[in-house]
Amino acid sequence: DIQVTQSPSSLSASVGDRVTITCQASQDISNYLNWFQQKPGKVPKLLINDASNLEEGVPSRFSGSGSGTHFTLTITSLQPEDIATYYCQQYDRLPRSFGQGTKLDI
Amino acid sequence: QVQLVQSGAEVKKPGSSVRISCRASGSGGSFNNYIITWVRQAPGQGLEWMGRINPMLDAPHYAQKFQGRLTITARASATTGYMDLSGLTSDDTAVYYCARETASSWLRMWGQGTLVIVSS
Numbered sequence: 001d002i003q004v005t006q007s008p009s010s011l012s013a014s015v016g017d018r019v020t021i022t023c024q025a026s027q028d029i030s031n032y033l034n035w036f037q038q039k040p041g042k043v044p045k046l047l048i049n050d051a052s053n054l055e056e057g058v059p060s061r062f063s064g065s066g067s068g069t070h071f072t073l074t075i076t077s078l079q080p081e082d083i084a085t086y087y088c089q090q091y092d093r094l095p096r097s098f099g100q101g102t103k104l105d106i
Numbered sequence: 107q108v109q110l111v112q113s114g115a116e117v118k119k120p121g122s123s124v125r126i127s128c129r130a131s132g133s134g135g136s137f138n139n140y141i142i143t144w145v146r147q148a149p150g151q152g153l154e155w156m157g158r159i160n161p162m163l164d165a166p167h168y169a170q171k172f173q174g175r176l177t178i179t180a181r182a183s184a185t186t187g188y189m190d191l192s193g194l195t196s197d198d199t200a201v202y203y204c205a206r207e208t209a210s211s212w213l214r215m216w217g218q219g220t221l222v223i224v225s226s
Contacts, residue, residue: 001170034212036153043203043216044145044153050210087153091211094158095169096143101152 002026004090006099013106017078021102023071023088031067032092038101039084047086048073080106108132110204110217117223123192126220128204130185138162141207142180144189146200147219154200158207159187194224 003026013019023033031051036044046055048064051071061076075082083106088099113127128142143158157168161182168176172191180187191198204217 032211036213038153043219044213046212046214049212049214055214085152089153089155089213094167096155096158098145098153098155 001095002029002090002093002097004088004097004099006088006102008102009100010103010105013078013104015078015080015106019075019078019082019104021073021086021088021104023066023073023099025069025071025090025092028068029090029092032090033064033066033071034089034091035062035064035073036087036089037082037084038087044087078104078106108206108215110206110215112202112204112217112220115221115223117225118194120195120224120226122194123190124194124198124222126189126202126204126222128180128187128189128217130206138182139209141211142178142187143205143207143213144178145203145205145213147203148197148200151200156189156202161187191222194222196224198222199224 005024033051035048037047038044052064063074085101085103087101109131111129111131116124141160144156146154157178159166159178159180161180166178175192177190201219201221203219205213206215
């Protein structure tokens with residue numbers, strides 16, 4: 001099974017900061033990685049597919065990069081509404097797997 | 107616009123089973139051509155992939171952790187799928203989500219979640 005390791009597990013930043021979350025896969029998954037945002041009490045929302053493609057309606061301050069085993073989610077100019085937990089998920093192989101999540105606070 | 111609507115919260119005794127339904131509502135609401143995935147989230151914890159089914163192939167795939175006590179069903183022509191979990195323990199207390207995969211395997215559409223509490 002593919003393990004997905006996300007870091008950091010929590011992060012405190014200020015409005016306007018640049019924030020980076022990383023995701024490491026235990027084997028090459030090409031670009032088969034999604035990023036999700038989950039706000040408290042809400043359903044996860046797909047932010048980025050195929051490692052770097054922004055979903056429709058997602059603000060351009062979000063970006064994703066990487067391929068193979070190392071991936072990053074970057075938020076430039078953090079906004080208060082970005083407070084959430086972020087998860088990566090690989091979909092290269094079954095079983096699918098999620099990272100442990102990164103809780104972002106301001 | 108299709109939505110996934112899940113059944114309501116459940117309170118179960120340890121050792122019992124739970125069935126959660128996931129209904130595709132709205133125009134074009136059916137499971138044809140869409141893989142249905144189940145994900146759960148224990149209180150204060152992360153997302154955990156449980157399994158999925160391709161209704162066209164009637165081929166489920168389960169995470170090893172749930173083998174033997176998880177059953178996912180969905181028929182291609184139907185609008186409702188099910189997740190059955192048996193042998194419940196307190197560790198199964200969680201919100202359970204169904205989600206529909208796009209053709210590219212992205213989990214873009216999610217149900218609202220169903221809370222299952224396992225308590226004696």
